[in-house]
Amino acid sequence: xxxxxxxxxxxxxxxxxxxxxxxxxxxxxxxxxxxxxxxxxxxxxxxxxxxxxxxxxxxxxxxxxxxxxxxxxxxxxxxxxxxxxxxxxxxxxxxxxxxxxxxxxxxxxxxxxxxxxxxxxxxxxxxxxxxxxxxxxxxxxxxxxxxxxxxxxxxxxxxxxxxxxxxxxxxxxxxxxxxxxxxxxxxxxxxxxxxxxxxxxxxxxxxxxxxxxxxxxxxxxxxxxxxxxxxxxxxxxxxxxxxxxxxxxxxxxxxxxxxxxxxxxxxxxxxxxxxxxxxxxxxxxxxxxxxxxxxxxxxxxxxxxxxxxxxxxxxxxxxxxxxxxxxxxxxxxxxxxxxxxxxxxxxxxxxxxxxxxxxx
Amino acid sequence: xxxxxxxxxxxxxxxxxxxxxxxxxxxxxxxxxxxxxxxxxxxxxxxxxxxxxxxxxxxxxxxxxxxxxxxxxxxxxxxxxxxxxxxxxxxxxxxxxxxxxxxxxxxxxxxxxxxxxxxxxxxxxxxxxxxxxxxxxxxxxxxxxxxxxxxxxxxxxxxxxxxxxxxxxxxxxxxxxxxxxxxxxxxxxxxxxxxxxxxxxxxxxxxxxxxxxxxxxxxxxxxxxxxxxxxxxxxxxxxxxxxxxxxxxxxxxxxxxxxxxxxxxxxxxxxxxxxxxxxxxxxxxxxxxxxxxxxxxxxxxxxxxxxxxxxxxxxxxxxxxxxxxxxxxxxxxxxxxxxxxxxxxxxxxxxxxxxxxxxx
Numbered sequence: 001x002x003x004x005x006x007x008x009x010x011x012x013x014x015x016x017x018x019x020x021x022x023x024x025x026x027x028x029x030x031x032x033x034x035x036x037x038x039x040x041x042x043x044x045x046x047x048x049x050x051x052x053x054x055x056x057x058x059x060x061x062x063x064x065x066x067x068x069x070x071x072x073x074x075x076x077x078x079x080x081x082x083x084x085x086x087x088x089x090x091x092x093x094x095x096x097x098x099x100x101x102x103x104x105x106x107x108x109x110x111x112x113x114x115x116x117x118x119x120x121x122x123x124x125x126x127x128x129x130x131x132x133x134x135x136x137x138x139x140x141x142x143x144x145x146x147x148x149x150x151x152x153x154x155x156x157x158x159x160x161x162x163x164x165x166x167x168x169x170x171x172x173x174x175x176x177x178x179x180x181x182x183x184x185x186x187x188x189x190x191x192x193x194x195x196x197x198x199x200x201x202x203x204x205x206x207x208x209x210x211x212x213x214x215x216x217x218x219x220x221x222x223x224x225x226x227x228x229x230x231x232x233x234x235x236x237x238x239x240x241x242x243x244x245x246x247x248x249x250x251x252x253x254x255x256x257x258x259x260x261x262x263x264x265x266x267x268x269x270x271x272x273x274x275x276x277x278x279x280x281x282x283x284x285x286x287x288x289x290x291x292x293x294x295x296x297x298x299x300x301x302x303x304x305x306x307x308x309x310x311x312x313x314x315x316x317x318x319x320x321x322x323x324x325x326x327x328x329x330x331x332x333x334x335x336x337x338x339x340x341x342x343x344x345x346x347x348x349x350x351x352x353x354x355x356x357x358x359x360x
Numbered sequence: 361x362x363x364x365x366x367x368x369x370x371x372x373x374x375x376x377x378x379x380x381x382x383x384x385x386x387x388x389x390x391x392x393x394x395x396x397x398x399x400x401x402x403x404x405x406x407x408x409x410x411x412x413x414x415x416x417x418x419x420x421x422x423x424x425x426x427x428x429x430x431x432x433x434x435x436x437x438x439x440x441x442x443x444x445x446x447x448x449x450x451x452x453x454x455x456x457x458x459x460x461x462x463x464x465x466x467x468x469x470x471x472x473x474x475x476x477x478x479x480x481x482x483x484x485x486x487x488x489x490x491x492x493x494x495x496x497x498x499x500x501x502x503x504x505x506x507x508x509x510x511x512x513x514x515x516x517x518x519x520x521x522x523x524x525x526x527x528x529x530x531x532x533x534x535x536x537x538x539x540x541x542x543x544x545x546x547x548x549x550x551x552x553x554x555x556x557x558x559x560x561x562x563x564x565x566x567x568x569x570x571x572x573x574x575x576x577x578x579x580x581x582x583x584x585x586x587x588x589x590x591x592x593x594x595x596x597x598x599x600x601x602x603x604x605x606x607x608x609x610x611x612x613x614x615x616x617x618x619x620x621x622x623x624x625x626x627x628x629x630x631x632x633x634x635x636x637x638x639x640x641x642x643x644x645x646x647x648x649x650x651x652x653x654x655x656x657x658x659x660x661x662x663x664x665x666x667x668x669x670x671x672x673x674x675x676x677x678x679x680x681x682x683x684x685x686x687x688x689x690x691x692x693x694x695x696x697x698x699x700x701x702x703x704x705x706x707x708x709x710x711x712x713x714x715x716x717x718x719x720x
Contacts, residue, residue: 019675297715301703313691315379315719317707320684320697328693331673335695337680343661347677355657359675 004051004132005107007096010040010060010068010114011083015360016276016341018348019332020309023360028115029067032274032309033284034294039274040114044072049125050110050132057081057100058114059092078231084240089199090219090254091246095239097208098223099230107205108136111251116198117283119270127169127267131202134170134265141211141256142202143173145195145264146271151185154275156197156252159188160264173262176252195266199273201251207261215258222246277325277341281307307338332359364411364492365467367456370400370420370428370474371443376636376701378708379692380669383720388475389427392634392669393644394654399634400474404432409485410470410492417441417460418474419452438591444600449559450576450614451606454583455599457568459590467565468496471611476558477643479630487529487627491562494530494625501571501616502562503533505555505624506631511545514635516557516612519548520624533622536612555626559633561611567621575618579606637685637701641667667698692719 010028014021021027028040035042040058047056054076060068062082069080081096093111100107110128118124131142145158156178160171176197180188188194203211212220222242229238256262272279284292284307291300295310301319310316310328318326323338336344351359370388374381381387388400395402400418407416414436420428422442429440441456453471460467470488478484491502505518516538520531536557540548548554563571572580582602589598616622632639644652644667651660655670661679670676670688678686683698696704711719 019677297719299707299710299714301707302700310693315692315711315715317379317692317694317696317711319695319703319707320700321695324680326695332675332677333670333688333693334677335679335681335686336677340662340680343679347659347661347679350659351675351677354659355675359657 002052002055003104003106003108003136005055005100005104005109006047006051006057007093007100007109007111008040008043008047008056008058008114009089009092009111010058010064011086011092012113012115013086014115015348016344017280018344019334019359020327020329022330023357024063025067025330026064026115027274028113029064029071032280032294033117034309038071039117040068041071043112043114043116044075046118046121046124047110047112049121050128054079055107057096059083059096060114061086082236082239084243087243087246087248089251090216090249091223091243093201093208093251094212094216094219094223094246095242097205097212098226099235101205101209101224102227102230105205108132109203109205109208111201113199113273115274116200117270117272117274119283120268123267124269124271127265127269128202130169131265134263135202135204135207138263139207139210140203140261140263141207141259142170143256143262143264144198144200144202145266146198147266147268148189148194148196151182151189152196153179153182153185155179155273157185157188157194158197158264159194160266162193169267170263170265173264176257195264196271197252198271201256202265211255211259216249216254219246219254277307277327277344278338281338305338362412362415363464363466363468363496365415365460365464365469366407366411366417367453367460367469367471368400368403368407368416368418368474369449369452369471370418370424371446371452372473372475373446374475375708376704377634377640378704379694379719380687380689382690383717384423385427385690386424386475387634389424389431392640392654393477394669398431399477400428401431403472403474403476404435406478406481406484407470407472409481410488414439415467417456419443419456420474421446442596442599444603447603447606447608449611450579450609451583451603453561453568453611454572454576454579454606455602457565457572458583458586459595461565461569461584462587462590465565468492469563469565469568471561473559473633475634476560477630477632477634479643480628483627484629484631487625487629488562490529491625494623495562495564495567498623499567499570500563500621500623501567501619502530503616503622503624504558504560504562505626506558507626507628508549508554508556511542511549512556513539513542513545515539515633517545517548517554518557518624519554520626522553529627530623530625533624536617555624556631557612558631561616562625571615571619576609576614579614582606637667637687637704638698641698665698 014027017027059081159174229235290305293308296312297315299317303321305323307325325336327334374387377387419441519534589595650665653668656672657675659677663681667685685696687694
């Protein structure tokens with residue numbers, strides 16, 4: 001147990017959740033479902049059952065450090081890693097990995113995003129325990145895969161090689177496929193050889209170190225050479241320089257798709273990446289008319305199947321709306337058809353162009 | 361000219377314009393059309409061309425006196441009449457009439473609501489001049505009538521007796537009809553014998569005094585006996601008592617429908633009572649997609665024929681909405697189908713019941 005470590009990645013912007021998720025206050029720091037806890041707080045609590053509290057590290061943008069401190073006051077400052085710029089997941093994971101290595105070269109690590117929803121906490125803990133026990137004595141890079149329930153075109157897929165004559169949960173990975181078109185997604189669903197890529201990874205220090213060395217040698221050199229700076233006053237300065245030299249690349253593209261010791265564990269954990277209002281809607285409590293409402297003063301007339309998320313103190317009267325997203329946050333109001341929500345990124349881009357950064 | 365007086369009635373609540381119009385700040389005090397001037401300010405300016413500034417009196421609720429002073433700072437305090445309670449138009453007009461009588465028993469008076477829109481200001485001035493010249497030497501109660509352009513079921517109608525062999529604009533009134541059903545309204549429109557009742561009245565002091573004496577003798581006694589108090593320190597105290605004794609009744613019902621010397625002048629003045637969002641929509645500038653927008657930061661996608669009225673600094677992104685009312689005011693948001701706007705009164709009533717007075 002003492003060798004178990006967790007890296008929570010909390011540096012994203014979440015622009016598909018605009019205007020609720022803003023660059024100054026992204027969705028991981030928001031109580032998106034009105035449960036009383038932010039997604040980051042939920043994620044942090046989830047991992048307290050997996051590893052010692054002091055072994056949980058959160059990587060976030062420098063500008064969000066204060067938010068992390070505020071939301072998880074018990075976390076040691078050494079465990080909050082600030083990124084000076086956004087460089088996708090590979091540098092983020094490399095930074096945390098080599099910082100942890102200084103403390104414990106025998107670490108057995110789980111890496112996870114901070115903004116996903118997992119409703120079956122027990123099943124999650126069970127799957128992660130199996131995974132960590134496996135990586136504890138196997139040289140492999142293990143993904144956590146979700147059995148698909150629909151032909152979703154927004155997720156990445158992992159094709160696995162079934163273990164013949166075995167009900168072993170952990171299988172060798174054959175291929176990764178990013179967001180397929182709908183026909184391909186339907187085929188994936190039907191074939192039962194594909195899982196959704198949850199973005200959660202499990203591996204031991206030796207395996208991920210070897211993988212960085214082999215597939216991203218520059219990144220390996222940059223962050224492993226920082227060992228003398230980690231947990232010292234010069235860490236921030238060193239990291240600024242290190243990120244300036246790092247390329248913007250995901251761990252999937254940089255490592256997972258290239259390595260040949262990649263495995264996946266299939267899990268049924270009530271997972272969603274809460275990437276869109278639509279996926280939030282699916283996982284929210286609804287009233288008798290199918291409206292998923294966050295807000296204390298929302299009055300609904302003749303309206304069905306809407307996502308409503310407004311400030312607690314705001315009075316909102318809705319009449320005659322079906323299948324809409326109605327979101328207000330920090331003096332921005334968005335009303336948009338639910339099935340057109342992919343346009344939100346365009347709205348954000350237009351807002352930035354026409355109105356400047358203050359609304360982004 | 362010096363005998364000409366104007367009474368502007370500015371005590372209404374405008375609940376059909378909720379949440380823009382609030383009991384603490386009704387629509388007459390709002391720049392409903394985004395022109396830069398409130399409806400009251402527009403009304404006041406309109407009458408400056410009709411009579412001397414000092415002869416304009418504004419009757420409003422006590423609680424709105426500060427709003428009147430703020431919006432029309434040049435108005436003498438003596439010319440702002442505060443009503444302690446709402447008692448409809450008859451007591452309001454009686455109070456102003458007998459107060460003016462103390463100053464000028466030869467007054468020739470026009471009475472008008474403060475919250476109507478009149479787009480043809482010159483035609484209005486011309487009609488009012490004809491009307492005031494007529495009442496200056498005729499004992500009559502003159503209504504200003506609007507030739508109907510559609511079978512509106514929300515207005516009162518005035519049936520007139522056409523002047524045979526004459527193109528005289530002023531005709532004797534045969535009957536008043538309050539809000540007809542749609543079939544009747546269509547008949548009225550077709551018959552060309554009916555005008556909309558604008559709620560604007562013109563008469564001389566002697567005629568209205570006689571009418572009050574005859575048809576509302578109690579009201580006559582109450583307010584004519586106050587003569588010693590008007591323009592003195594005891595006026596407020598007296599009026600409080602006077603209103604406590606007055607019944608809640610409109611001038612139409614209390615006087616106009618009973619008198620037999622009622623006339624109407626037909627005018628084409630670009631009039632609307634702006635009683636509803638729909639009527640505001642009709643009179644607003646629209647974008648190429650038929651959206652009438654008040655607000656500086658409203659971005660519209662794939663949306664048509666909406667009424668949008670939001671605070672200047674608010675960023676609003678609308679997508680996929682047709683024929684809706686989207687109004688935000690003072691932390692209240694209303695989204696409602698345009699053709700269901702008659703339900704707004706019900707919303708206000710429900711809000712009052714469920715959330716209390718603070719949102720009304």
